[in-house]
Amino acid sequence: MSRAEITRYSRHLLLPDLGEDGQRRLRAARVLVVGAGGLGSPVLLYLAAAGVGTLGVVDADEVELSNLQRQIIHGEGDVGRAKVDSAADAVARLDPAVRVIAHHLRLDESTVDEVLAGYDLVIDGTDNFPTRYLVNDACVRLGLPEVWGSIYRMDAQVAVFWGRPPESSGVAGVELRDLFPSPPAPGTVPSCAEGGVLGAMCGQVGALMATEAVKLITGVGEPLLGRVLVLDALAARWTELSLVATARAGDDAATARRPADAHPADAQPADAQPANCGLSPAGAAEGAQSAPAGGVAGAAGAVDASAVGSAGPAAVPTVTARELGRRLDDVLLVDVREPGERLIASIDGAVHVPLAAILDGSGLSVIPRERPVVLHCRSGVRSEQAARALLAAGYDDVVHLAGGILAWATDQDPSMATY
Structure with a gap:
């Protein structure tokens, strides 16, 4: 040395x-x-x-x-x-x-x-x-x-x-x-x-x-x-x-x-x-996994876990940020993120129903079945899971935002903070 x-x-x-x-x-x-x-x-x-x-x-x-x-x-x-x-x-x-x-x-x-x-x-x-x-x-x-x-x-x-x-x-x-x-x-x-x-x-x-x-x-x-x-x-x-x-x-x-x-x-x-x-x-x-993929046992209206997996047989319909911008007044926009994420960035008019509340059924009461529903999260993963849950619960007109709020910030609101 x-x-x-x-x-x-x-x-x-x-x-x-x-x-x-x-x-x-x-x-x-x-x-x-x-x-x-x-x-x-x-x-x-x-x-x-x-x-x-x-x-x-x-x-x-x-x-x-x-x-x-x-x-x-x-x-x-x-x-x-x-x-x-x-x-x-x-x-x-x-x-x-x-x-x-x-x-x-x-x-x-x-x-x-x-x-x-x-x-x-x-x-x-x-x-x-x-x-x-x-x-x-x-x-x-x-x-x-x-x-x-x-x-x-x-x-x-x-x-x-x-x-x-x-x-x-x-x-x-x-x-x-x-x-x-x-x-x-x-x-x-x-x-x-x-x-x-x-x-x-x-x-x-x-x-x-x-x-x-x-x-x-x-x-x-x-x-x-x-x-x-x-x-x-x-x-x-x-x-x-x-x-x-x-x-x-x-x-x-x-x-x-x-x-x-x-x-x-x-x-x-x-x-x-x-x-x-x-x-x-x-x-x-x-050696177990960290979080359940389905609803909470015993919760009223809980969604069947077997119907929610993100690798389901059918593709979940999506909407682009540009399309959503044109349709925003005609749909119910549901934000499935956590409260802290909404403090960083949110889309005006979105109703907040966290993913967990959709999966366990406790949040379904605020999502009317007669309106077209668009779900969004940060990047599209959780909103797809939420969309599958709503479809499994009998909702007919459900899509989710491709790319999530990150896509919205890119295509509709460049001034929006991203994370």
């Missing part, structure tokens, strides 16, 4: 468990961070500061103004730039000796194995379910350890997965599918843009993920393998859950040989579902 490196990493070198050997391992490590957002930002900065020699970063998005509340690796001057380029510049400012490999792409089944194969460790900081399962399955196939984190409003989860560790390691393999066997149905879990996220908590969780990565690279301490940490930020409480591998039919090695084209039908491409901040901690102990 050079004199400059000894000075830079002196606080690491003083740690008996880490020392010079650990620091050399960090410099030799190749770590891929998937997602340069709320979790990926602190992970990248702390791993660069720790001296990880090669950092790969995968992200297909550009920096938006709304990202800056939590994605601390980006600045206002980066708005409109590719996140991978902004992140690479931030790492270079921190330590020019760190090699950054920017993957400006959206991972899919044709690219994921090739990208991940060049690294020793994968850190999943993504915000959508299809990509999480895509990354998990690739890590299992390639035998790579994975540090995983998710955030849901003011709750979070962190774990280490290693679905196929070396046989000589004596480590019991676990993976994401042991915690949550399959993704929830589209629209059942709010995205960050729909439900919000506490920005400072991203730093709290991301720093823990970076710590787990350093432990795995240097071999110090006990990693979160076979354990899940669940954070309730409002109560300032961490809870630990045990995680063990679950048997899967026809698979005697915990999906070790799951081929790239063997994903279940619900693991759609990353752009087929909206970005979601996290999986709810409520179902973590049983």
Whole structure:
């Protein structure tokens, strides 16, 4: 190590468990961070500061103004730039000796194995379910350890997965599918843009993920393998859950040989579902999903859950923002978003009936059956689900706004705030 490196990493070198050997391992490590957002930002900065020699970063998005509340690796001057380029510049400012490999792409089944194969460790900081399962399955196939984190409003989860560790390691393999066997149905879990996220908590969780990565690279301490940490930020409480591998039919090695084209039908491409901040901690102990797809049991007029799934056999009719602008006086416009979203932006004249009130039937009384109904949400996912529920409940004239209020802002009211 050079004199400059000894000075830079002196606080690491003083740690008996880490020392010079650990620091050399960090410099030799190749770590891929998937997602340069709320979790990926602190992970990248702390791993660069720790001296990880090669950092790969995968992200297909550009920096938006709304990202800056939590994605601390980006600045206002980066708005409109590719996140991978902004992140690479931030790492270079921190330590020019760190090699950054920017993957400006959206991972899919044709690219994921090739990208991940060049690294020793994968850190999943993504915000959508299809990509999480895509990354998990690739890590299992390639035998790579994975540090995983998710955030849901003011709750979070962190774990280490290693679905196929070396046989000589004596480590019991676990993976994401042991915690949550399959993704929830589209629209059942709010995205960050729909439900919000506490920005400072991203730093709290991301720093823990970076710590787990350093432990795995240097071999110090006990990693979160076979354990899940669940954070309730409002109560300032961490809870630990045990995680063990679950048997899967026809698979005697915990999906070790799951081929790239063997994903279940619900693991759609990353752009087929909206970005979601996290999986709810409520179902973590049983590996359950975070939110029910259908009505609340016992609610008056609750909609049959089997009729509401967004992957129904028939397409739900849509209306464009331009068409809605011409018909606005002739229809009942129903906003199915959450109250906080309406504070940011709303369409004049829209009646507010949250999606949950449509699904459990409690909100149907304010939606007359004799008027044409147009439903809208932020981007079109929840309004489609609401439209299916109304059609299943016997409503005849129901459509939803394609592209949601984002399309309205683009085509009808450019002055409207977006989120």
